[in-house]
Amino acid sequence: MKRTHTCGELTLKNIDQDVILQGWVTKVRKMGAMNFIDLRDRYGITQLVIDESISLENVKSEYVLEVHGKVIERKSKNLELLTGEIEIKVANLILINKSELTPFEIKDGIESQEDTRLTYRYLDLRRPEMQNNLLVRSKMNHVIRNFFIEDNFIEIETPIFGKSTPEGARDFLVPSRLNAGKFYALPQSPQLYKQLFMISGLDRYFQIVKCFRDEDLRIDRQPEFTQLDMEMSFADAQDVMNTIEALIKKVIFEIKGIEIKESIQKITWKESMEKYGNDKPDLRFGFEIQTLNEIFKETQVPLFSNLEDKSIRAICVDSLLSKKELEDLTEVAKQNSVNILAFAKYDLNEWSGSVGSKLSDNEKESIIKTFNIQKESTVLFIVEEYYKATQAMGSIRNRIAKVLNLLDPEVMKLAWIVDFPLFEFSEEENRYVAAHHPFTMPADQSLENFDTNKQEALAKAYDIVLNGFEIGGGSQRITDSTIQQRMFDAVGLTKEQIETNFGWFINSYKYGAPYHAGCALGLDRICMLLTGSENIREVIAFPKNSSGIDPMTNAPDTVTTQQLDELNIKLK
Amino acid sequence: MKRTHTCGELTLKNIDQDVILQGWVTKVRKMGAMNFIDLRDRYGITQLVIDESISLENVKSEYVLEVHGKVIERKSKNLELLTGEIEIKVANLILINKSELTPFEIKDGIESQEDTRLTYRYLDLRRPEMQNNLLVRSKMNHVIRNFFIEDNFIEIETPIFGKSTPEGARDFLVPSRLNAGKFYALPQSPQLYKQLFMISGLDRYFQIVKCFRDEDLRIDRQPEFTQLDMEMSFADAQDVMNTIEALIKKVIFEIKGIEIKESIQKITWKESMEKYGNDKPDLRFGFEIQTLNEIFKETQVPLFSNLEDKSIRAICVDSLLSKKELEDLTEVAKQNSVNILAFAKYDLNEWSGSVGSKLSDNEKESIIKTFNIQKESTVLFIVEEYYKATQAMGSIRNRIAKVLNLLDPEVMKLAWIVDFPLFEFSEEENRYVAAHHPFTMPADQSLENFDTNKQEALAKAYDIVLNGFEIGGGSQRITDSTIQQRMFDAVGLTKEQIETNFGWFINSYKYGAPYHAGCALGLDRICMLLTGSENIREVIAFPKNSSGIDPMTNAPDTVTTQQLDELNIKLK
Known part of the structure; x- marks a missing residue:
């Protein structure tokens, strides 16, 4: 290989070595008489320092360069980069290939439409993330x-x-x-x-x-x-x-x-349904679903009376949910064909909310005991046939975790x-x-x-x-x-x-x-x-979009009549 | 896992251990009051010895057994097997599954039709090879x-x-x-x-x-x-x-x-064609192809006269080929659209064969020199347009190696x-x-x-x-x-x-x-x-036969009209 190192490996140990690097121009900066280029490859980024004897007129972002030079210590070090303590004093710069302006920037966290990213997937895959x-x-x-x-x-x-x-x-x-x-x-x-x-x-x-x-x-x-x-x-x-x-x-x-x-x-399937409302529980958070029929056996709350075959399924969230949050959760209930999501808020003194104000003292006490409530909380209720209520509550449980920002991707449960x-x-x-x-x-x-x-x-x-x-x-x-x-x-x-x-x-x-x-x-x-x-x-690397299409190649596509003839089929 | 060992690992080191093995019955033998079973799995074969207290009435080839027993030293050792110095004195034998008579024997080197092997591929893959x-x-x-x-x-x-x-x-x-x-x-x-x-x-x-x-x-x-x-x-x-x-x-x-x-x-493509008659030369053997036009510039041999654009391409085999072998090679020439495969045999004294008897002394000497002939040999000649002669000679070269049994699969060239x-x-x-x-x-x-x-x-x-x-x-x-x-x-x-x-x-x-x-x-x-x-x-594991069919599943197969309708196609 012509390159002596990748753009991700040179450190102070390499000081004074003559090296050859190849990679893509990420950034060109001018500081006084000096030019700086961040040269990037899959392995990292190395800073090049180039004096005015070398023209950079023909160097733009995403151009492919080969540089020959010496590893020197950097004055202003970047300790976040492995290569951040050195730079390359460039003696010779060779242009390997040019680049047109890319349709989006080659960096993390861009906000392009997904179909644009897929159309130019080869550039999307150039982004470090x-x-x-x-x-x-x-x-x-x-x-x-x-x-x-x-x-x-x-x-x-x-x-x-x-x-x-x-x-x-x-x-x-x-x-x-x-x-x-x-x-x-x-x-x-x-x-x-x-x-x-x-x-x-x-x-x-x-x-x-x-x-x-x-x-x-x-x-x-x-x-x-x-x-x-x-x-x-x-x-x-x-x-x-x-x-x-x-x-x-x-x-x-x-x-x-x-x-x-x-x-x-x-966890048995039955227990998972019972506690989490589905068979793929997210255990990064609690909010287990409870059945409260027993508590409300002699209730005055209209919603919980005359249950027939219905179940009262409830979860307790350890915060006071806002009106907006409750509306959002009601929307989730509706997507699960459940129209009423009742709730009771408890601020450690008073009960409020669509159900909260109607609870008897016994009921309040039982709820506190059942959920082991120790801080301000909101209890959500669904009254429906068991599986319907359970599944809806499972969706609500997941949404709560999202709303409360509990889905830490670094936790693996x-x-x-x-x-x-x-x-x-x-x-x-x-x-x-x-x-x-x-x-x-x-x-x-x-x-x-x-x-x-x-x-x-x-x-x-x-x-x-x-x-x-x-x-x-x-x-x-x-x-x-x-x-x-x-x-x-x-x-x-x-x-x-x-x-x-x-x-x-x-x-x-x-x-x-x-x-x-x-x-x-x-x-x-x-x-x-x-x-x-x-x-x-x-x-x-190259997924299909939600229509089953690869916007880059335009697959699937029409084929020739000859191809169909050979396969002994025709279009309907 | 219930088994303590596979059928391929027990040796003298394991003497006196209580073990559990699971595997297939390869053979049942009776010797006096004792029965012997070769129990097989992917890892090897272990001999079981079973006294008459355990009935083997229900044990046949390819039955799946679990045996509990003790490792003991064998009297007549089989040093070709890793497990050949021990056997298992069986205390308990459990039948895991029965087997019908298999359509071919589960052993190496069977001579079944390939389609039979493919139809019962799961049994074919049970064979050690x-x-x-x-x-x-x-x-x-x-x-x-x-x-x-x-x-x-x-x-x-x-x-x-x-x-x-x-x-x-x-x-x-x-x-x-x-x-x-x-x-x-x-x-x-x-x-x-x-x-x-x-x-x-x-x-x-x-x-x-x-x-x-x-x-x-x-x-x-x-x-x-x-x-x-x-x-x-x-x-x-x-x-x-x-x-x-x-x-x-x-x-x-x-x-x-x-x-x-x-x-x-x-090897350059051109050189490969020139020497071996194709671009994938088998270098396990010599027999390089030569062009002899120069030698026969003033020949009296009719075949080699009036060449026009034709080439005389020849190879030398270091043995006297039999009439049958020569006929076989002529057949290969014909498959390559070449009708005449001329030959000259040289037994270190005399020249014979379709061309051999007509050669001049100079020609004989040149041939011996060109091919550096040092032992009894047969020289084969094709006179045709260069690439046609060359390709045919390439095929003949490969066939000779096969006929003379020179294709050692243990040599890697x-x-x-x-x-x-x-x-x-x-x-x-x-x-x-x-x-x-x-x-x-x-x-x-x-x-x-x-x-x-x-x-x-x-x-x-x-x-x-x-x-x-x-x-x-x-x-x-x-x-x-x-x-x-x-x-x-x-x-x-x-x-x-x-x-x-x-x-x-x-x-x-x-x-x-x-x-x-x-x-x-x-x-x-x-x-x-x-x-x-x-x-x-x-x-x-599961190849298609030469018609593109898997005889086991019968794929490809017809599908339902509903399937075709959904795909918006129909048969022509």
Whole structure:
């Protein structure tokens, strides 16, 4: 390499050395007879000092330079930079390439429209904060792979060209030219393949792999996403959870320097819903949801009377919320189809608010006791059917934390959610479908009657949650053909559907399968959390926008009739 | 984990320990009152000894067992196995799962039809040689990634959903549901993205990535394949070749234990064609091709008279080839559109063969001198237009090595091929197209006139060759908008085509690009060579067969009309 050093490594130790640096012009400053340039590359910034014998007429921001010079000590040191104690006295300056004026400044914290940033993504990625995001991602991947390789896992690639199956989300399809009228499907996950690896006796598999789901795009969803996929033989759910727990702690330690010593707490799905209103609780803050029906059994408060099947779900915030804040929270309730968000404020003397003024002394006392109120507080109430009230309160709980600025990205709070329902009822299809996927082992206590009591059946499934995001999940798999058949029956797959779509898969379990379990982690999301980014697009080099479009290349785009002809398809 | 050890680790050091093993039954043998079982997992085989108190009625090959027992010393030791000095005296035997009779035996070197193996791939992958192939692949990937991470490269993922471009091979397309009538294209390589990373200043990029080409399938081609992709800024072709050379040597050392100390030799494209008849010479054997026109300038041999523009291309094999071998080689000549393969045999006394008997003494002497003949030999001759004769002789050269059993998979012979032509003439399109891709920098000596003298223009491109296979290649890239425009003009892309397909890409080079170069390696092929496999399917977990079909899942397959409707397409 022609350069002797990067722009991020020269210090006082290098004084008097002759060096060659190459990089981008960040800033040009004139001070008296001297010119100063901040030269930038991925590794840092080094200050160049250039006397008037060298013309800078042709040097502007983002030009690419090569400079030859000597390392000298700086007069005014910048101790925030590793290179801040030295500068380069430039003897020779060579212009490698020019730059037009960039559409936005190459610096952190710009306020351009996201589509502009995506159109010029190659310039957006020149900004240090974006480079850091990609560096963190690369390091995360490396830590993950080392972890598994050291633990005897094999990395195995699974096909991108697979077969479309009716369960799960919508598949992306690829028309086959050589097999006219037929289509490959892109994998939603390598689930079936990794289970086959266990039947093959490969014992321990992992892969960092792209997956694909053709779902309607939401703010934080990409048509292609990356997951860490793993599976272990002769392992049960707890073995896998132990492995993933050690992994995620290692990743957090290596990237954030945070050492988590305690075990990750396990919360049952039911308890998570009860306390936090969802199955991905953010544990950076409290505000647990309580049921207050008992307190208001003989109440005079109209809202809490004549409950019938309804629940009074409430949380207590340890501050007096403003009118504006309460309006904001009421809006959240409405987004969750709940019209009334009642509240009571308590300033340690008096109770006020839509409910506060109507409370009996007993009720006041019970509320103080229930929430262990010790300072000025606001109690929020929803009276609705249990799950509706609970889910709405879960959203409100999260919003409160945001409003009160409690979401510190430097705090990492993990939880396992366990004892998931085995099925969920699909209103759309009017049947029970697998909550996780149809290869998930029922819990021991559900093994006998999971197919007759679907409502109550629990699964040997587990999710891992970080700061309110589900970052992964997995399960013990069904390794017994009879149980697998009962499972398919339970989700209403016909014999023909099973044969066509899973026949080959069920068949494989007839040849000696070990018991096995596995897990998958969403790496886009984990990287988002590790970097404190707003959304997953910030940790993806070239993401699609919310319409599934890459504004830089304009993909997807029209193709020629000849291309379609060759694929034996036409537009409708 | 319930098991205390794998089936591959117990030795005399573990004598008297109580252990739990889990694995597959490979063999059951009865010897007197004792039964013996070979229990197998990915890590090895351990012998179980079972007395008659435990019934083996229910134990057959490929059943999955858990055994509890004590490690004891074996009487008849098997020193070829790491575990061959011990056995497990079984106290308790638990049946984990049964197995039906497998469609082929789980052992190395089976002779099943490949489609049967692919249909039951999960059983095929249970065979130790296939497990070894996947283990080598996993290790290779790990060595590669560590190499790059240690050298400051960043691993960055590039999109699978890209844009179709007219240059290069045929794209696989993915219909977009959200953008009706439009299609994503799967990447043939991340070429453009990685060049943009350099413009972003990411400096050093690598990725192990799936790529896709919708070409007609040949015996050794898959619709999806995996490459190591890398690019370096402020680096020229030699810098990249140094990096890749260090990498490939490290991979070979880590996997094969072979240390290659000498530099990899560089051969120009022209010299490679001249000596070996192709641009991926197998250097495990000699048999270099010579041009003998000079020797036969005044010949009486009819075949070598009246040559006009033809060349006499010949190689010398240091043995007397049999009639059958010669017929086989003539067949290879015919496959290369050459009808006559003349030969002369020399047994150190006499010359014989179709040409041998007609040679003059001078000619005999010159041939002996040219080829430095020191033992019984056969000289083969083709008289044809230079490239036709050369290419045919190249194929014959390779076939001879196969026939004479010179292709030792344990020998690793590397070469760089350099000074490639910048263009090649496409008969189909009746124009010059980029030989590599249209972002390849012309060689210094061609910079001035590459677009006017396309025939002679050379490229700053390089291929790396291992044992007669091109395992990778790369180039210095064009980083100057003017040269890029001349290049597009030279391959006849219209302004509109450029704008539609590459406008955004050319535009990116206006914002300060460093000079950069890169390389990509074909990992399927490298792994095939490292494992001594017959073809790349042996090192891919779930490959497609030669019709692009996975006989296990039956992908690609028909999809429902609803799926097509949603994608806004229909079958033609």
